[in-house]
Amino acid sequence: MSFHWARVSILLLFLFSFGLAIPLFVGGFEVVSVLTTLPYWTTPLLFLVMLLAWNLNVLRLCVLLDGQFNNVGYWKIMRIYMATEFVSKTTPMGAGAPAAAVSLLAPHGVKPISCLVIFGVSACMDAIVLVCLIGFFAVERLTMTLGANLLTGISLVSVLMLTTIACTSLLLYRHKLLFYLLLRMPGFSLTGEKGKKNAGKLIVSLHRALKRIFELPRWRLLLSWGTCLLYWGLYLSTLYLCIWMLGGGVSWLESGFIQTIAMGIGHLLMIPGGVGGVEVTGTLLLEPKLGATTAATAILLWRFLMLYLYLVIGGVSMLSLGVGAISYGNEKRSNL
Template identity: 30%
Template sequence: MADPRRHLPRWRPWHGLLILMALLAPLGVTAWLGGADALAAARDFPAAMLALMLLIAFLCWNLNAARLRLMLDGRAGRLGQRGALGIELASKFALCATPGGGGGPATLLVLLSRRGLPASRGAAVFLLDQGCDLLFFLCMLSAVVAYSLLGEPRWPYPSLIQLALLALALVTLGGGLAIGCLPRLLRRPSASVARWLSGYRRRWLARRLLRCRQALRTTLGLPITTLLAVLMLTAAHWLLRYSLLYLAVLGAGGNIDWLWTFLTQMLAMAASQFSFLPGGAGAAELGVGGLLLPVVGREQAAAAVLVWRLVSYHLYLVAGAPMFLLLACRRRLSLSPCR
């Protein structure tokens, strides 16, 4: 059995090709949607607005790092803000650089295990992180649906909002039931979980799942003030991060409702999971561009997509790659993790 602390996810030559395609995708989509005028509008994007967007991205990284420290609650050794920020950037780089984002959770678990936190407990921290995100989006979508029913927003595709709320509620309910009923599911003789594995491997997987469930219960047993702080940091992170597209549209000369840009990003990022390129490249840009076109001009939408993607995706790769390589090299040189 391989030691999960041994190495970070390995990279192959074809990973570089996929990342290159992902880097070029926003430029190609912008040229296709808006042509030369859109590229010119992106070049004329206000420097002050771009600086504000970069500042917001930096704040989002630090909010996530602070949230990680609260969820760990000292279980991964002494972890300062700088060390948590390094873990955040490295794991987000792996998330953005791998198809489907599979490298992100794996990198997070490896980095936490190097600090003495077993993989099962690290998985519980990751599940709590995802659960907070789901809860936030569920609350936001419920508020948006209520607003669309009580008010008169001029939004296109109103059925998408209800469909997104239903899908998110089903995912949340299904995940909660799976975790809550896990012991019962594992005891079923007809359970189809990992039936292709040998008996030893199935028992090993069952033990890991149960340990993760127990660690999640322990994490949820943190003081209520800590859990509320985690939820507040989650809300602040997503409200800031999902304001980037709104600022990009304003900088490109458009006028748009902030709530529609929030929904646009949420729906487009969900659709991007079906892209084979890292970071959902291609699908994310087309999704956002398609949802912006009925509201703003073609050139403005295309320019906003390019600037938004540069700040929300490419910046993660640029900032996270050095930290990912640094942590990988420190392991090879048998150095201690950064504090």
């Protein structure tokens, strides 16, 4: 088992080193000299933006959980969140994040089914916000390129946005119908009374967890939507801030569109952290506007915020939570 984890760690180290090497290959060692000439206040500003974004997501988590934690302080919740993000960045498409959240929250009284439902609701909220933002970016690009056919382009984007929002709302508010249809699918047929009984228990648990979220006070639901909007606003501003600090002339809409495309390509590649695809896509899209050196420097700085900072702080959080879990288990066994 230890040999397996050693091989995985070496592979991840190689991947992340490869991601760092791509901007240096494109921009040359001038990238390092550009980074050394940045004003001293740029680093605290970028860290402040990331800290604010993390706290917004933690606040949304606390609002949706609605007191399901047992004697857990805000600092512990922040460490759990960062450890979950660490797992998300080191697994393809962040597939390991739900399992990590379940295992880290279970010792504090959060049921696995509640954790998975909250993950699903948060993902649906993120999907709605992202689709609206992508539609906004697309309309802006269509305004510049289509001209007379602008109305047709805006109509297509609007239909796409409304369809996605309607499907997401159906998933949330008509989940019992979707569960019923899922169980009737040919590839999901259950045989035997035990299988049907277990599926029934799972559906009831999912329904109760979703109902608990929908029955939250209106101000809590509005607060969760507000934190989601603010988070994505900050998240899609990071590349713009990096370009602005380097003296680039790219607008927020353009940088947000480039950031969305690059992150989407990274997810489609199914490589941990989107390494390689994000750097190459971002550099190719920015190079015509900024030049090779500035584009590579901006991507390197942005990827440090969006990936490597998560790995450092999330890894430390994971280690601290692991040590705490071991000591907690030893103490519990000693009391038996």
